[in-house]
Amino acid sequence: MKQFITRRLGYSLLSLLVLSLTIFFFVRVTGDPAALLVEPGASEDDIAAIHQKFGLDKPLWVQYGLFMASLLRGDFGQSFYYQTPVFELYLDRLPNSLLLALVAMAFSLLVGIPSGILAAVRVGRFWDSAGKLFALLGLSLPSFFVGLVLILVFSVYLGWLPSSGSGTPLHVIMPAFALGWYFAAAHMRLTRSSMLEVLGSEYVKLARLKGLPQSWVIGKHAFKNALIPVMTLAGINLVLMINVAVVVETVFAWPGVGRLLYEGISFRDFPVVQGVVIMGGTMIVVVNLLVDLVYAVIDPRIRLEK
């Protein structure tokens, strides 16, 4: 087990290293941030002063070394645009993103799991077709479109909900729906396929042969096992909802991490983009690591695999 944990930790650190390299170099492909921090036609001296101020005049490998050294000290750097520590900005926005993500996740699970079970149990019939249609719409309707339709109906026509911002429980309803809509469809599809797989397994057949009631077979035997991949996906999706809900947070002017990422990209604010991506990546790696460890505890075959 110790060896397994060491190996998994090693993979996780390697993933983060690759991520840091990728985002560091990718973000620099977008262009020179100085061009966005000076007025059009600014002198070469002004641009050079900005390069010097932010350390952009140093060779790339030196910049990367400094970035990694700061990162290891827990310092994500200073935002070019906001001139504030990135970690401070991130922490300011994180509670809003957590709230939005948790509500959206609750919505997506409450809708996605029951509809997935229903579609699997009634496979090939009306509820299955309705579920497939729901999944199709959920995965294909862009969230900005869903968001704008929601604003039009519930804010402009009905006047029930605020169109943008945060601060009250009413503010979170529409962005959570727009964000959760896509994930509800994804969870529905996975629940359906997972349930179909489990429902066809030997032990479920045995349970039925034993004459157990249908609700007992589905609830006690099938659902519990079908839920494992859904919850694994939900964990990863929660991290995505927290960190990259860029479109929904922008449409609803929701002050979260996704909007911070959007602002970072718009202003070529390298430290902000790097910080948000590294934080998101770290969360995903940690969730994956925990899932791996839990699997290893449950199933000894996993930890014995080379």
Add this chain to the structure above:
Amino acid sequence: MTTRRDVLALAALGVVAGAVRPAKAAAPSGQVTYGVHITLAPTWLDPAETAGIITPFMVMYALHDAVAKPMPQGNPSPSLAESWSAGEDGLSYEFVLRKDAKFHNGDPVTADDVKFSFERYRGAAHGLLKERVASVETPDPQRVVFKLKNPWPDFITFYTVASGAGWIVPRKYVEKVGDDGFKKAPIGAGPYKFVSFTPGIELVLEAFEGYWRKTPSVKRIVLRVIPDESTRLAALKNGEVDIAYSIRAELAEELRRTPGLTLRPTVGSAPYFMYFPEQWDPKSPWYDQRARLAAKYALDYNTINKALTLGYSHITGSVIPENFEFYEKLAPPVYDPDKAKQLLADAGHAGGFDAGFYTCDAAYANLGEAVVNYLGEIGIRAKLRPLERAAFFKGYADKKFKNIIQAASGAFGNAATRLEEFAVKGGNYAYGSYPEIDELFPLQAVELDHAKRAAILAKMQHLLDDRTMYVPIWQLAFISGVGPRVDNSGFGLIKNYVYTAPYEDITLKGV
């Protein structure tokens, strides 16, 4: 000299402006919430970092005050200085500060603060100002004297209008908290004091009852960033914001149709134009002036204006903004496709020609699309190439573009500064030049007689038009919306300023 007479006249206006100060107003009340279209930056809280764009002034007009600044009475108009005068030799400018101006912490605004703010300034045009100003002297707490190295007729323009150098911060406080501390909790001398700032999200300000000009009527101002245009309009309709900036095209039409909301178009200082960077290359079709004239006659300016800005933009014959000093009014272009086709035929392009790329800032690709279509109608076949804003301006300034460029400039200044950038040899955006225009430029730069200088600059503008160096399209209207609670929104009070100001003049209905 005329320059000094003008300056003294403005100074007198300032004395009058100060003299008509109203009696103490009622205590401020209520709140005005703005739906802002761009991300608020902390640098906007500090005048020292004012970029040469209009957006930081959205915050500065509330939080800070300037020695002199554009106001409804004039551009510039005395503010913290009640008057100013120029020395006979054109080498010094003296400002007399008003005695009743205070910062939000109660400290008086002094000459020392003015000197400190100037020396600390590192925003747009700081290099130019520091290169030409020999020293700043403070003979007493109410007087500041700027000594120049050489006569510079544009000093007042650059100090008060074309930069943030004349916006004043409190020396003692800045030295105590440092630059970063100042951005986190700024103290100014403007009509509103700082309450809170969430970077990129919201700025909250509260009325400063000790403001010298008048006590603001509205107690609280909230500038809330709503990046999406449709959401901003929805928030305005829903009463979540009282003023929504930048609502364009179809959404502006929707705003106009909505009962209770008021459309407020303001024409800024940014004329848009077509430019032909290859007009000096004999191999290019644009070398022939008739081709450039054909492009000028090809556009249905009024239809484009109605479709994209509801007819509120100003069709202009000049690349100089109409509110700039030394602006010369030229005949606006007219739509005449037959004449355009004839000109093309005369230039040897009866069947039209492939014009290559029409490069523009992606934010204004809608204008580019319309222009490319009209050019196509007379046979000038161009392909629209919208570029992200920074990439566009970099490519434009680096002189990388060919064929046709659609551009604009919102930079501050006067006709001379604009011509220097866009039309004179060596200008940042001049891909070429005409000797007769180049020859006139140095003459006006040293001319202290205002009338004679104006005549030279007018001649330069006519020459620009005569050569069809540019095809001006319009001076863009910035369209915003105002909700039913607002009485005086402050739009249009300051000529060609696109945001609401002065903030102390904004009022709510029934308050």
